[in-house]
Amino acid sequence: MLPKSFMQAKYIIDTIEEYGHEAYFVGGCVRDVLLNRPIRDIDITTSAPPAIIQTIFPKVIPVGIEHGTVIVRHKNESYEVTTFRVDGTYTDQRHPDSVQFINQLDEDLKRRDFTINALAMDKNGKVIDLFSGMTDLNNKLIRTVGNGVERFTEDPLRIIRALRFSSQLGFAIEKKTLKAMKLVMPQIENIAVERITNEMEKLFRGDSINTGLHYLKETKVYKYLPIMLKYPYIVAEIPKEIKPLHSFGQVIALFHYIERQIPVIAWIKAWKCSNETKHEAHQLTQALTQYEETGLSRWLVYQLDTQFYDGFANLTSILFSENPVRKQDIEKIAKELPIRSKRDLAVNGHDLIQMFPRAEKGPWLQQTLTQLEKKVVEGHLVNKKFSLKEWITCNPPEIN
Ligand code: ATP
Ligand code: MG
Numbered sequence: 001m002l003p004k005s006f007m008q009a010k011y012i013i014d015t016i017e018e019y020g021h022e023a024y025f026v027g028g029c030v031r032d033v034l035l036n037r038p039i040r041d042i043d044i045t046t047s048a049p050p051a052i053i054q055t056i057f058p059k060v061i062p063v064g065i066e067h068g069t070v071i072v073r074h075k076n077e078s079y080e081v082t083t084f085r086v087d088g089t090y091t092d093q094r095h096p097d098s099v100q101f102i103n104q105l106d107e108d109l110k111r112r113d114f115t116i117n118a119l120a121m122d123k124n125g126k127v128i129d130l131f132s133g134m135t136d137l138n139n140k141l142i143r144t145v146g147n148g149v150e151r152f153t154e155d156p157l158r159i160i161r162a163l164r165f166s167s168q169l170g171f172a173i174e175k176k177t178l179k180a181m182k183l184v185m186p187q188i189e190n191i192a193v194e195r196i197t198n199e200m201e202k203l204f205r206g207d208s209i210n211t212g213l214h215y216l217k218e219t220k221v222y223k224y225l226p227i228m229l230k231y232p233y234i235v236a237e238i239p240k241e242i243k244p245l246h247s248f249g250q251v252i253a254l255f256h257y258i259e260r261q262i263p264v265i266a267w268i269k270a271w272k273c274s275n276e277t278k279h280e281a282h283q284l285t286q287a288l289t290q291y292e293e294t295g296l297s298r299w300l301v302y303q304l305d306t307q308f309y310d311g312f313a314n315l316t317s318i319l320f321s322e323n324p325v326r327k328q329d330i331e332k333i334a335k336e337l338p339i340r341s342k343r344d345l346a347v348n349g350h351d352l353i354q355m356f357p358r359a360e361k362g363p364w365l366q367q368t369l370t371q372l373e374k375k376v377v378e379g380h381l382v383n384k385k386f387s388l389k390e391w392i393t394c395n396p397p398e399i400n
Pocket of ligand 1: 026027028029040041043111112113114117118155157158202
C-alpha cells in the first residue's frame with residue numbers, strides 16, 4: 001500500500017508511466033515515510049528526460065535542468081523530478097564534471113550517499129532496496145553505499161552529511177563508515193563553504209543533536225571546519241544542556257558566547273552566512289550579553305525583534321539552565337512596553353533642533369534620542385512631549 005503522504009504525488013508517477021517511462025519515489029522522503037517521520041519534500045526519480053517531463057506536465061520549473069532536475073507543480077505542491085543519473089568523476093570535488101542520463105534505477109540508487117537514502121518506492125508502495133537500506137533503517141545505522149573511502153573521496157561533503165543524519169535521526173554511524181570518515185576528512189577543506197554551512201545548520205537543528213555532536217567530537221571533523229580549525233577547544237565547551245538550535249544565527253550566538261574573542265562577523269564571513277543570519281546572530285548576542293549583565297530588562301526586550309524571542313529563550317535554557325527565560329516572560333514585558341520603536345517617541349530630531357536652534361546637526365541628535373528612548377522604555381520618563389522636553393532642559397546634550 002502506498003503511504004498516505006504519497007497519495008497526492010502518485011498522480012505524477014501515474015502520468016509519467018502513461019507516457020511509457022518509469023518513475024519512483026526516492027531518497028529522503030522514502031526514508032522518512034518508512035520511519036514514520038514527517039516528510040519534507042517529495043523527490044521522484046524517472047527514466048524520462050527533463051524535456052519529456054516539460055511536455056507532459058503543464059507547470060514545470062526548470063530549476064536544475066543541467067542536472068536533470070525540474071520541479072513539477074501539482075495541486076499547489078512542488079515535486080522535484082530528476083532523471084535517473086550517474087555522476088561523472090568529481091575532479092574539483094564540487095561539481096560532477098558531467099552527468100549522464102541513464103535508463104536504470106539501479107545506477108541512480110548506487111550514486112546516493114547512504115543506504116538509508118538509497119531506497120526507492122514504486123506507486124504501489126513496494127520498496128526497492130538494493131543495498132540493505134531497510135536493515136540499516138531498522139538497526140538505526142548510517143552506512144555508505146559501497147566503499148566508504150571511495151564515496152567520501154568522491155564528495156567529502158558526505159562526511160558532514162553522515163554527522164547531520166546522525167543528528168536528525170539519532171542513528172549510529174556504522175564502524176567502517178566511521179573509519180572511512182576519519183581517513184578522508186582532511187579533504188573537507190576542498191569543498192565549498194556554503195555546502196558545509198547548509199549541512200551544519202541541519203546538524204545543529206537535529207532532534208538528536210547530542211548524537212550528532214558526539215560524532216563531531218569523536219571524529220574531530222571540526223578540525224577541518226571554518227574557525228573551529230583555529231579554535232578546536234570550542235566544540236568541547238558546548239554545554240551539556242544543548243538542545244536543537246533552529247537557526248544558524250543561534251549557532252553563531254552560542255559559539256560567540258563560548259569564545260568572545262571570535263567576533264560574530266568573523267563567523268558570518270568564514271561560514272558565508274546570509275544577512276538575515278548576521279542580523280539574527282547580532283540580535284541574539286546582544287540579548288545574551290545584556291541578560292548576563294542585567295537579567296531580563298525592558299531595554300533588552302525592546303531591542304530584540306519579536307521573531308527572535310524563541311531563539312533567545314532557547315539559548316538561555318542552554319547557557320543559563322539554572323535561570324532560563326521563557327518566551328511568555330518576554331512577551332509579557334513586550335506587551336507592557338510604552339513604545340515599540342524610536343518613531344513612537346513623543347519628540348523627534350526636529351523638536352531637538354528647535355530646542356537648540358544654534359547647534360549644528362551632529363551625533364548629539366541621535367545620542368539624545370537614544371537616551372530618551374532608553375529612559376522611556378525603562379519607565380523613568382513618561383512619553384509625553386512636555387516631560388521629555390523638561391528632561392532635556394535639565395540635562396542638556398553636549399553639543400560640540
Ligand atoms: P532532508 O530531509 O534534509 O531533505 P534528504 O535525504 O532529502 O534529507 P537531501 O540533501 O535533500 O537529503 O538529498 C536528497 C537525496 O539525494 C538524498 O537522500 C540522497 O539520496 C541524495 N544525495 C544528496 N546529496 C548527496 C551527496 N552529496 N552524495 C550522494 N547522494 C546525495
Ligand atoms: Mg531533501
